[in-house]
Amino acid sequence: MLEAARCIVYRDLLLALRRRTDVATALLFFVIVASLFPLGIGAEPNLLRAIAPGVIWVAALLSTMLSLGRLFAADHADGTLEQLALGAAPLGVVVTAKTLAHWLLSGLPLVLIAPVLAVQYDLPQALYGVLALSLLLGTPVLSMIGAIGAALTLGVRGGGVLLALLVLPLYVPVLIMGAGAVEMAAAGLESGGQLLILGALLVFTAAFAPWAIAAALRISLE
Amino acid sequence: MTTAVRWFWFASPHTFFPLAGTIARWSGLLAVPFALAGLYVGFLVAPTDAQQGEVYRIIFIHVPAAWMSMFLYLVMAFWAALGLAFNTRLSAMMAQAIAPTGALFTFIALWTGALWGKPTWGTYWVWDARLTSELILLFLYFGFMALHASIDDLRRADRAAAVLAIVGAVNVPIIYYSVQWWNTLHQGASVSFTKAPSMAATMFLGMILMALAFWLYSIAVAMVRVRCLIVERQ
Amino acid sequence: MLQAKELECERGGRALFRSLSFILEEGEVLRVAGANGSGKTSLLRILCGLLPPASGEVIWKGAPIQALKEDYSRQLVYLGHAPAVKDDLTAAENLAIACRLAGNAQPEEALREALARFEVPRKLFVRQLSQGQRRRAALARLALSAPVPLWLLDEPFTALDSSGVAILRGTLEQHAARGGAVAFTTHQDPGMAAAKVVDLDA
Numbered sequence: 001m002l003e004a005a006r007c008i009v010y011r012d013l014l015l016a017l018r019r020r021t022d023v024a025t026a027l028l029f030f031v032i033v034a035s036l037f038p039l040g041i042g043a044e045p046n047l048l049r050a051i052a053p054g055v056i057w058v059a060a061l062l063s064t065m066l067s068l069g070r071l072f073a074a075d076h077a078d079g080t081l082e083q084l085a086l087g088a089a090p091l092g093v094v095v096t097a098k099t100l101a102h103w104l105l106s107g108l109p110l111v112l113i114a115p116v117l118a119v120q121y122d123l124p125q126a127l128y129g130v131l132a133l134s135l136l137l138g139t140p141v142l143s144m145i146g147a148i149g150a151a152l153t154l155g156v157r158g159g160g161v162l163l164a165l166l167v168l169p170l171y172v173p174v175l176i177m178g179a180g181a182v183e184m185a186a187a188g189l190e191s192g193g194q195l196l197i198l199g200a201l202l203v204f205t206a207a208f209a210p211w212a213i214a215a216a217l218r219i220s221l222e
Numbered sequence: 223m224t225t226a227v228r229w230f231w232f233a234s235p236h237t238f239f240p241l242a243g244t245i246a247r248w249s250g251l252l253a254v255p256f257a258l259a260g261l262y263v264g265f266l267v268a269p270t271d272a273q274q275g276e277v278y279r280i281i282f283i284h285v286p287a288a289w290m291s292m293f294l295y296l297v298m299a300f301w302a303a304l305g306l307a308f309n310t311r312l313s314a315m316m317a318q319a320i321a322p323t324g325a326l327f328t329f330i331a332l333w334t335g336a337l338w339g340k341p342t343w344g345t346y347w348v349w350d351a352r353l354t355s356e357l358i359l360l361f362l363y364f365g366f367m368a369l370h371a372s373i374d375d376l377r378r379a380d381r382a383a384a385v386l387a388i389v390g391a392v393n394v395p396i397i398y399y400s401v402q403w404w405n406t407l408h409q410g411a412s413v414s415f416t417k418a419p420s421m422a423a424t425m426f427l428g429m430i431l432m433a434l435a436f437w438l439y440s441i442a443v444a445m446v447r448v449r450c451l452i453v454e455r456q
Numbered sequence: 457m458l459q460a461k462e463l464e465c466e467r468g469g470r471a472l473f474r475s476l477s478f479i480l481e482e483g484e485v486l487r488v489a490g491a492n493g494s495g496k497t498s499l500l501r502i503l504c505g506l507l508p509p510a511s512g513e514v515i516w517k518g519a520p521i522q523a524l525k526e527d528y529s530r531q532l533v534y535l536g537h538a539p540a541v542k543d544d545l546t547a548a549e550n551l552a553i554a555c556r557l558a559g560n561a562q563p564e565e566a567l568r569e570a571l572a573r574f575e576v577p578r579k580l581f582v583r584q585l586s587q588g589q590r591r592r593a594a595l596a597r598l599a600l601s602a603p604v605p606l607w608l609l610d611e612p613f614t615a616l617d618s619s620g621v622a623i624l625r626g627t628l629e630q631h632a633a634r635g636g637a638v639a640f641t642t643h644q645d646p647g648m649a650a651a652k653v654v655d656l657d658a
Contacts, residue, residue, distance in 0.1 A: 007556045011542075018544040079538030082506060086529045088559030148389055152382045156372045165368055166386060169361040170393050173400035180407055201396070212389050215306075219381045222507050375468060 004089035005097040012101035015074075022070060023105050030063035030110055034117045045122050052121035053131065053182035059117070060110050060135060061142065061171050065164055067106040068146040071098060072217070076154050085221055091214040099147045099213065107139030123186075130185040130195070137198040138178040144209035145170050151216035174201060233310045235452040242445040242452075250442035253435050260286075260431030268424045277341045281425075284334035286433035287327045288352060291359055292394065294324035294440060298366070299391035302384035312448075314380035315455070317387060318370065319447035323440045325363035331356045351405035355398050362390045376455065457482050457637055458503070458606060462512035465498045472498055476512070478654055482605070485632050485648065486639040490656030496641035497537060499656065500610050503639065504534040516606075530559055532606040537614075539594035543583035547576045547593040554597050562600050570599035574623055587615040598627050607631060609640040621647075 016023050037055045038048060075081035084094045114135055115128050123131070149167035153159050181194035264282030298320040305313030335353045336346040347353070366383055373379035458480040465472040472495030480486050488496050501507040503514055505521050505528060514521045521528045541550045548567055555562045562570075571578050574592040582590060591614060598607065607628070613621055625648055628638050 003561075004557055004559070007553060011545075011553050014549075015542060015544050077538075078542065079536050079540035080542060082534070082536055083540045083554065084557065085506065086504060086532070086534050087557040088526060088530050089557070090526055145389075148385070152369060152386055153372075156369075158372055162368055162372055165361065166365040169358045169365065169397070170389065172358055173393070173396045176400040176404045180404065183407065197400075208392070212385060216382065216385050219378055219385065222375075222378055377466075 001089050001093050004087060005093055005100075008084070008094060008097035009101045009104075012098060013104065016101075016105050023067075023109075026063055026067040026106055027109050027113060029066055030059050030113060031117065033059040033062055034120065038120070048121045049123060049186075052118065052123045053127075053179040053186065055121070056114055056117050056131065057135075057138075057175050057179040057182075060114075060139065061168070061175060063110060064106055064139065064142040064146055065167060065171075067102070068143075068150045068163060068167075069160055071102050071147055071150045072154055073150075073159075076220075081217075082221060085217065091217060092210040095147065095151070095213040095217060096210045099143050099209075102147070103140050103143040107135075107143050110139055111135045127182055127185050130191050131182050133195060134178040134181045134198060137195065137202050138174045141174050141198075141201050141205045142171060144205045144213070145174075147213045148209060148216055151213050151220055154217070154220040174198070177201065233308075233312050235312050235315065235455070238312055239449060239452050242449050246442045246445035246449070249438040249445070253438035253442060256431055256438060257435035260428055260433075260435050263424060263428035263431055268428055269422060277338065280334050280338045282428045282432050284331055284338060285429050286436050287334060288331040288356055289433055290436045290440060291324055291328035291331055291356060293437075294320055294327060295359060295362065295387075295394060296391055298324060299387040302387040306381060306384040306388070311380075311455070312452075314384065315448050315451045316444070317384065318380070318451060319444040320440070321363055321367050321370075322447070323443050325360060325367070327436065327440075328356055328360040328363060332360065349405070349408075351402045354405070355401045358397055358401070359394070362394075366390065457517060458639075459515040460503065460512070461515060463499070463502060463514070464510040464512055465495050465502060465507075466510040467495070467498060471510070473656055476654070476656075478652065480606075480637050480639060480652070482635045482637055483632050484637055484652060485628060486637070486652045486654060487648070488639065488641040488654050488656065489643070490641075492643065494656040496643075496656060497610050499654075500534070500608050500639065500641055501536075504532055504608050505529065506534075531604060532608055533558070533597065533601045533604050534608045535594055535597070535610065535612060537610050539590045541582045541590055541593050544581060546579055546581055547571055547585070547596070548578045550582060550593060551596055551600075555600055558601075558604075560600065560604070566600060570596045573599050573627075574620070588617055588620060591615045592620055592623075595624055595627075598624075598631070602631070602634065602636075605636050607636060607638045607640075609638065611642055612640055613642055613644060 034055055037051065041047065041051070072081060075084065084098075085091055087094065111132050114131055118128055118131055146163075146167050149163045149170075152166065153163045156162060177194045177198050181191040181198065184194060185191040260282065265279055268279070268282075270276060298317045301313045301316040301320065304310065305317060332353060335348075335350070335356070339348050340346050366387055369386055370379045370383040373382055460476060460478050463476040464474045465476075476499070478486070488499055490496050498507060502509045505514070505525075508522075516524060516528050516531070540554075541547070545553070548571060551567050551571060552562070555567070568578065571593070574596045576589060576593045576596055577585065582593060585593065591612075595612060601607065612624060616624065628640070628648065631638055
């Protein structure tokens with residue numbers, strides 16, 4: 001089982017390496033979206049500092065959602081998804097491995113790039129840690145919930161926008177807790193509570209999402 | 223044992239069709255007196271509020287509608303889960319039948335909230351915890367209906383929507399809790415529909431009566447819709 | 457070994473076939489014939505467990521496949537309509553990964569031999585190969601699937617030239633001779649002496 005999981009992660013990373021632009025464009029989107037807000041709202045420093053956690057988190061949400069199209073669609077199109085479903089490992093393990101690879105390519109880089117955006121918004125350096133940690137805990141949840149949506153909308157008309165409609169409401173708790181943690185820290189309050197809740201969401205999602213993703217995938221493959 | 227057999231007998235759309243019609247007729251008829259009673263208590267019997275005057279009376283529609291919207295989502299998810307587990311077509315149809323009514327009550331809750339907000343707080347939309355949760359719930363309903371509508375194969379559509387409904391149902395309490403917390407973080411306790419005038423017994427009675435009326439109405443409409451679906455899918 | 461019992465398939469509201477029953481024993485080759493749209497691919501997908509039948513069941517060595525799950529999929533190779541190969545990988549890489557995921561990891565030499573048998577260029581990316589070569593790259597897996605008893609192949613002869621057809625035919629006959637079972641669909645005549653034919657148009 002572990003062998004199969006490792007094989008799948010390796011395969012997805014190798015494929016992404018050979019299609020670097022796909023991955024890079026999603027990350028560029030993250031930066032561009034965050035850069036749009038000051039242009040739309042005005043660059044008054046206090047205002048920017050106040051909206052920074054929310055903006056960075058919303059940008060992370062949208063960027064993750066954009067990259068979800070890549071999760072199953074390519075494999076579905078060339079028939080390899082069926083082979084994964086018929087492999088020696090249970091489908092739950094397969095989807096977990098694919099989601100993990102997806103997070104490594106689309107979620108983890110957000111955690112690493114976020115400080116750059118924080119600079120754009122003049123977020124105090126002391127908050128970088130909380131910001132990165134909140135994203136570190138939150139982006140895997142986004143990937144997993146997004147994977148459920150991606151599996152449900154596989155090959156469906158209006159896929160991308162429909163995926164957004166399905167998944168964004170489910171993202172709301174992660175957004176609230178993630179941005180909230182940074183905002184609490186910015187206000188000088190204890191952010192540990194929110195981070196713990198994020199951690200709990202991560203554990204809860206990791207426990208139940210694989211079932212949902214596998215079930216959704218099986219339904220889509222029928 | 224016989225009860226189990228009888229349940230599964232009714233699980234056939236063909237045999238359920240006439241039963242649905244009967245249920246629809248009776249619950250539709252019953253809904254009317256309950257609605258009248260609820261409106262009577264709410265608009266005529268319950269006392270005028272000291273701070274908000276007569277406007278607060280919209281609470282008798284707003285709160286029961288909000289209750290219904292959440293309750294119907296859970297019922298919808300229940301039928302969807304049943305359909306997924308036992309592969310019964312009727313269960314999936316029940317979920318499909320309930321969705322639009324649930325969305326309607328969510329919309330009513332939002333709209334009455336706006337109507338309440340304008341004279342009370344001066345704006346039509348307030349980022350109150352309940353209103354925000356209702357808004358997200360509306361998106362969940364729309365997502366369910368949109369997903370089902372987007373998939374051509376009926377069986378796949380039923381089952382995919384069922385998975386979505388279950389995932390949504392699990393998330394509803396999480397969403398509700400996080401929105402509550404968000405509300406306390408960002409706004410003082412000043413603007414909040416949850417801080418409605420303290421519940422007099424008559425007010426509570428009024429809301430219960432309206433809730434029952436809405437519930438009976440929902441049953442009637444869902445039954446009619448299920449009958450339409452049964453005919454459509456024949 | 458493989459038994460189909462009263463299978464019914466419904467797609468898009470239409471019943472494609474009803475009460476379909478047959479048995480596939482060891483060493484037998486089964487050909488599923490039928491016009492376009494008669495349900496050949498659906499039947500194969502029902503047999504490998506991807507598609508649940510509207511009614512009826514599939515039995516493998518006495519147990520229903522729904523109960524066996526991975527234990528069943530480990531004992532079969534399914535090659536679908538699309539050659540399941542990634543464009544951005546080489547044929548060799550595709551084959552190596554496919555074998556590992558099937559729980560059947562192979563050493564380098566074995567992979568090389570399999571690709572040579574089907575005359576597939578090893579080091580080119582699959583997107584640089586022709587349709588026929590892609591099909592061969594997918595079929596190369598069969599050369600390494602001797603220990604897997606059941607082979608389910610959907611239109612395996614598509615896009616193959618006469619030499620490819622000959623190689624594939626030889627591989628299938630070898631597998632049957634070894635005691636394996638093969639079921640394939642085709643609407644052409646592969647020139648194989650198939651032991652059984654299931655005709656979905658009948």
